[in-house]
Amino acid sequence: xxxxKMLLLPSANTLKSYTGKATGEVGITxxxxxxxxxxxxxxxxxxxxxxxxxxxxxxxxxxIYLKNYETYIGGVDYGGVLDATKAGSKLANKMLTFNVSGLxxxxxxxxxxxxxxxxxxxxxxxxxxxxVTELEKLGFFVFQLVTDNLSVNTRLFKLLNPNESTLKCExxxxxxxxxxxxxxxxxSHIIKNIRNQFIDKNLKKKTTRTLISVTSxxxxxxxxxxxxAQFDTSAKNI
Amino acid sequence: MQIFSLETIAALxxxxxxxxxxxxxxxxxxxxxxxxxxxxxxxxxxSLTQWRKQRLPNKKPFNEPDDPRLxxxxxxxxxxxxxxxxxxxxxxxxxxxxxxxxVLTTKSTLVKVPYLLSIGFTSVLTRRFTSDKIERLFSALxxxxxxxxxxxxxxxxxxxxxxVSTGYTYxxxxxxxx
Numbered sequence: 346x347x348x349x350k351m352l353l354l355p356s357a358n359t360l361k362s363y364t365g366k367a368t369g370e371v372g373i374t375x376x377x378x379x380x381x382x383x384x385x386x387x388x389x390x391x392x393x394x395x396x397x398x399x400x401x402x403x404x405x406x407x408x409i410y411l412k413n414y415e416t417y418i419g420g421v422d423y424g425g426v427l428d429a430t431k432a433g434s435k436l437a438n439k440m441l442t443f444n445v446s447g448l449x450x451x452x453x454x455x456x457x458x459x460x461x462x463x464x465x466x467x468x469x470x471x472x473x474x475x476x477v478t479e480l481e482k483l484g485f486f487v488f489q490l491v492t493d494n495l496s497v498n499t500r501l502f503k504l505l506n507p508n509e510s511t512l513k514c515e516x517x518x519x520x521x522x523x524x525x526x527x528x529x530x531x532x533s534h535i536i537k538n539i540r541n542q543f544i545d546k547n548l549k550k551k552t553t554r555t556l557i558s559v560t561s562x563x564x565x566x567x568x569x570x571x572x573x574a575q576f577d578t579s580a581k582n583i
Numbered sequence: 584m585q586i587f588s589l590e591t592i593a594a595l596x597x598x599x600x601x602x603x604x605x606x607x608x609x610x611x612x613x614x615x616x617x618x619x620x621x622x623x624x625x626x627x628x629x630s631l632t633q634w635r636k637q638r639l640p641n642k643k644p645f646n647e648p649d650d651p652r653l654x655x656x657x658x659x660x661x662x663x664x665x666x667x668x669x670x671x672x673x674x675x676x677x678x679x680x681x682x683x684x685x686v687l688t689t690k691s692t693l694v695k696v697p698y699l700l701s702i703g704f705t706s707v708l709t710r711r712f713t714s715d716k717i718e719r720l721f722s723a724l725x726x727x728x729x730x731x732x733x734x735x736x737x738x739x740x741x742x743x744x745x746x747v748s749t750g751y752t753y754x755x756x757x758x759x760x761x
Contacts, residue, residue: 405733
């Protein structure tokens with residue numbers, strides 16, 4: 346069609362760069378890679394140990410038309426890593442983000458964002474493997490994965506353990522089986538959970554007399570007394 | 584995490600010692616709070632000098648693979664949780680997810696710290712193991728949208744691009760300062 350010169354078509358390269366821009370919005374973009382490459386140049390070997398954090402942030406489910414690129418944005422989009430056609434025309438309500446930060450050196454950068462809805466842990470596993478592979482290609486050593494205490498993430502950790510599906514803090518590295526990758530949950534989220542259960546649940550030890558939680562009516566009284574006592578001392582100090 | 588702070592523990596302990604009515608059975612509560620407080624402190628070491636300035640020996644960065652705090656995590660904290668779990672019915676204990684998470688994280692710390700020290704790290708700061716950085720990223724995204732807590736996909740992606748491109752300058756300044 347080009348040879349006939351009946352139509353003036355953009356060159357193949359131009360078309361490629363257009364698609365690059367449209368899909369490049371999601372996933373691991375060129376800019377993220379460039380940024381980490383630039384970062385890499387001023388790092389020593391020790392600084393290349395990184396921790397990858399995985400978390401989701403809520404989005405408003407809304408589709409927006411981008412006039413400049415003539416595309417829509419807001420649907421479920423795995424950045425070309427996974428097949429998004431199964432999701433149909435579902436709108437994304439979460440943004441899954443992978444963040445890279447150094448263990449020895451102080452740097453951190455987002456590396457991979459995906460628009461998701463109702464993500465299963467199998468899909469999350471594929472995305473995680475993809476991100477870790479890309480990071481290792483750049484020259485980083487992925488030392489550990491951190492997530493919060495969501496059930497999908499717990500299942501991801503179980504799936505990362507290939508032999509038996511149990512939770513283990515060390516599993517084989519996705520790219521290099523001779524190494525291990527460490528898994529852990531975010532300690533602040535754990536403390537938040539402990540705090541909530543300390544207040545809401547009826548934590549008990551062996552006998553009923555040794556209550557731990559502050560829920561029972563007797564302990565509620567303690568808490569109030571304690572609160573007033575604290576109030577008293579602070580008032581005296583002033 | 585004020586509720587597990589050393590001040591609250593000290594206040595409870597004082598009331599117990601003074602024999603204020605209602606506080607006499609507070610032994611287990613104090614023990615529980617002490618354990619959790621120590622666990623928090625061990626997992627929140629973010630600075631090389633804080634332990635010296637605020638006199639918190641638990642917040643000292645890990646320098647040796649046979650640190651007594653690691654021993655405490657392995658020999659005291661985990662057995663304490665296990666013992667407690669085996670003693671009481673499930674409604675009087677943490678939920679299963681929380682228990683699994685706390686055990687995994689503790690074991691993970693126990694493995695990671697000696698490993699990092701063995702490959703040449705001089706000290707280990709456990710705050711680097713948390714996902715604080717990504718939470719900070721999310722707050723940056725929200726700020727980039729004018730404090731919008733319910734952003735749409737386009738806004739979130741544009742904000743990410745902004746963080747990626749501008750964060751570099753900030754970090755490189757930080758890199759040059761040792």
